Amino acid sequence: MDNKFLGVLLVVVLITSLFSLGLVYLSARSLFGVISGHATSTGEANLSVETSATINFTTNTISWGSGRVNAGSSSAGLNTFAINNVTNGNWTLQQGGGLRIQNLGNLNVSLNLSGTKTAAQLIGGTGPSYLWNISNVETDSCRNATGGVSFLNLNVFYAVNTSTAEYCRFFQFNDSQDTIRIDFNLTIPSDSLTGVLTDTITATAFPAPY
Structure with missing residues (x-):
């Protein structure tokens, strides 16, 4: 009888001892985590930046005022350069330097341009011309398809x-x-249209292909 009691008591003591050891282990593990700083958590910061294709005419008007072809001349020449911008006429360019376009966005763009009138429609008369040229105001602002700038020549004008x-x-x-800038070169024949002669230039930008 005593032996059975001792056996049961031994088992109870053993189970109790194991349980106590488990509590000590868990308590020590938690305490170690607090003391050592091993308890960790993570956070995340993120944002997205939108692309913007934005251009603006910083100089959006060209005016030579009122004038005429000099007597005895068949035509007058007008351009938008800073000097020597009127020949054989009495017009006065209000501001040299052409139209100015700035890329205000955050990506490279391809620039498309168009007018609304031909030389005959804008100026009329015998042998009119209405030409423009694109060039850089700031070096390398505009590059061609291969990354070069050889085609940008201030002295080359196109209809x-x-x-x-x-x-x-x-x-x-x-x-x-x-x-960049857009310069103009006009030939005004002596028999041109009269009155206020105007055209509207439209610039459109698309994301560049590279």
């Missing part, structure tokens, strides 16, 4: 187109490389 055409494949947005 203003009434349908949209690409003039700058790679118009950069960097602050020091984001401004």
Whole structure:
């Protein structure tokens, strides 16, 4: 009888001892975590930046005022350069330097340009011309399809187109490389249209292909 009691007591003591050891282990584990700083948690910060294709005419008007072809001349020449911008006429250019376009967005764009009138429609008369040229105000603002700038020549003018055409494949947005100009060269014949002669230039930007 005593042996059975001792056996049961031994089992109870053993179970109690194991349970106590378990509590000590769990308590020590929790305490160690608090003291050592091993308890960790993570957070996350994120945002997204939208792309923006934005251009702006920083100089949006060209005016030579009122004038006429000099007597005895068959035509007068007008351009938007800073000097020598009127020949054989008495017009006065209000501000040299052409139209100015700046890339205000955060990506490179392809620039398309169009006018609404041909030389005959805008100026009329015998042998009129209405030409424009694209060039950099800030170095390398506009690059061509291969990344070069050889086609950008301030002395080369092309007939203003009434349908949209690409003039700058790679118009950069960097602050020091984001401004171009459009210069004009007009021939006004002595028998041109009279009155206020105007045209509207539209610039459209699309994300550049690279």
